[in-house]
Amino acid sequence: PSDSWEMMPGDVEDPRYDRHGFRRDASRLRHEAAFESLYEPRLVVQEQRWGRCTEKRAELSTLAPSELKHLARLGIPAARRKHVWPQLCRAAELKAASPEGHFAALLAMPAATSPQDPGFAAERQIDLDLARTFPGHRLLSSPDGAARLRQVLVAYARRDPSVGYVQGMGFVAALLLVFLEDPEESFWCLCSVIEWLLPEDYFNRTLLGLRVEQSVFSELVASKLPRLSQHLEHHCCVVELFATRWFVALYANALPIETTLRVWDAFLLEGCKVIHRVGLALLRIAEPR
Secondary structure, three states, rough: HHHHHOOOOOOOOOHHHHHHEEOOOHHHHHHHHHHHHHHHHHHHHHHHHHHHHHHHOOOHHHHHHEEEEEEEOOOOOOHHHHHHHHHHOOOHHHHHHHOOOHHHHHOOOOOOOOOOOOOHHHHHHHHHHHHHHHOOOOOOHHHHHHHHHHHHHHHHHHHHOOOOOOOOOHHHHHHHHHHHOOOOHHHHHHHHHHHOOOOOOOOOOEEEHHHHHHHHHHHHHHOOOOOHHHHHOOOOOOOHHHHHHHHHHOOOOOOOOOHHOOOOOHHHHHOOHHHHHHHHHHHHHHHHO
């Protein structure tokens, strides 16, 4: 609860938020502190390895694919994600293939004001969801942060009306915005995620691509975790009941933030197979229970 916190004086970091700006849960502070003390040495190792591998190479494209994969799976230091994530998903290539000033032109289009206007439903749903997208984040809960997130989502809805806006996309765009800070950079990374990294029709009105991937995931569970699969089937529990949330927001609203970031470090380079592998890993961890 907010009244259990006190603001720190002066320019000392506000203790109500973690290092990434997400609001802390007061009831879990002890667990967070224990985790951070264990995780800090790993963050140091991440920075050292990334520093050694990139000090003479500004562009990641000069790294061998195997070396880049190893670095991404090791985890990207938080301060480097702003520059590394767009390179991993090749956002600059997508931007270069589009007309000059494409993002600004999309935002300059007249707003949909009537239910008969194309995009009206998408823009209305975006406005409804802004306050529900990481509501405890320091940036996104501010008027400026919400406005920037709206820019990213509205621009994409106008870029591809066949996709428009699907609930869950907001968490993907928001996480990009938190670490990239710039709405246009976040927009191009969102384009890369939807148009290159995810299968066709993953986000659209029918969610056909998402449903196909969940069917694949169900088969993977049956193949890799047969006893658990039989147990779930016995209780009439299909994977869609729990995996839809994982897949539609790419785990952004389902895992602790440090875990989510490690998933995304790999996903932005390797694509959809990471989503399946993480799901299988979570079920394997939970299987004994």
